[in-house]
Amino acid sequence: MNSQRKISRLPELVNELSETEKNLFNRIYRFYFKTGRLKLPSAMRTWAIERFGYCEEQRIIRVTNKITLESTLFNELRARRPIDARVSEGLSHMIEESKGGAFCNPVEQTPSDVFGRIEGKHCVTASNIAKYDYLHAVIVFKDHDPFIYDSERIHDYLHVANEWFKKANEYDRNAVYPFFMWNCLWRAGASIIHGHAQALISKEPYARQEFYDGVRKSYASRYGSEYLEDIYAVHESLGLAFAYDGVKIMAYLTPVKEKEVVMLSDDLFSFSRAISLVLKCYHRLGVRSFNLVIFMPPLGSEDIFVARIVDRGDPLSRTCDIGGMELYAGTSVVASDPFRIAEELRNEL
Secondary structure (H helix, E strand, C coil), X not given: CCCCCCHHHHHHHHHCCCHHHHHHHHHHEEEEEEEEECCCCHHHHHHHHHHXXXXXXXXXXXXXXXXXXXXXXXXXXXXXXXXXCCCCCCHHHHHHHCCCCHHHCHHHHCCCECCECCECCCEEEEECCCCCCCCEEEEEECCCCCCCCCHHHHHHHHXXXXXXXXXXXXXXXXXXXXXXXXXXXXXXXXXXXXXXXXEEEECCCCHHHHHHHHHHHHHHHHHCCCHHHHHHHHHHHCCCEEEECCEEEEECCCCXXXXXXXXXXXXXXXXXXXXXXXXXXXXXXXCCXXXXXXXXXXXXXXXXEEEEEEECCCCCCCCCCCCHHHHHHCEEEECCCHHHHHHHHHHCC
């Protein structure tokens, strides 16, 4: 990792920005650095140092987005650890053993929507048998393996989702707010191993979409600029962002959990290659479970599409990656350094 760019050097990196860039950073973000201290008993000193290194003083970095109140805690001790690229032993065997389920024969063994199925080259829709909302489809991959990073397949999943949105809107003209979601493996909330994504459309926007729409409107009213463009500019000035195939990609400065990447595009299908790039990087780093969502403008309107992808950790780990800090304090505790993620994404180009 470039020793000059890491989360523990955030104050210096911000100070090196131009005055305009610094003002924009300070408009959106605040942060603090504090030292957490502990005292090791002699009986555990050797074990602790072997496992964590010197840990009696730990530099804690908290970054908060003042506009959205997204907030993340980084412990320098954890963030400087090398990224573990090992893949869980036994995972491939579990995926292989799960073949033969309903999603391996979706036309015969899954329900269809009342308005029929949408089929692409690499996937087909089914109606979710236990729906989140009144219009909710499963996009069943024709590949069994749930971790896919091929751009052609991803393009097909997005195309089928988009066709399903239009068909569902014909069924209910009031349903104009689409949402795309891909939960990969049980760590990410998937109940079935076989590869699949999900599409929902409703007469009301989902809460987080409505929240960000409100943020953008109030930000534009106060500052006369587009929030999403400004936050990308901040990330770009720090070396955390770059453009790829028409998509703006950010290693997010306040990630909700590990290795979060946020992408912006004016077109849904432009995400295909960008998502592929991120998932190839994830795969190389040993990630096999992730959440991916795409926030979309209402059908019939033009606006910015926002995709977010986050690593959900080792699928075979018994330790949950989300606890009370994330659920109730509203501040995530994250080990991965966004600057390292940005570097790894560029290495994938």
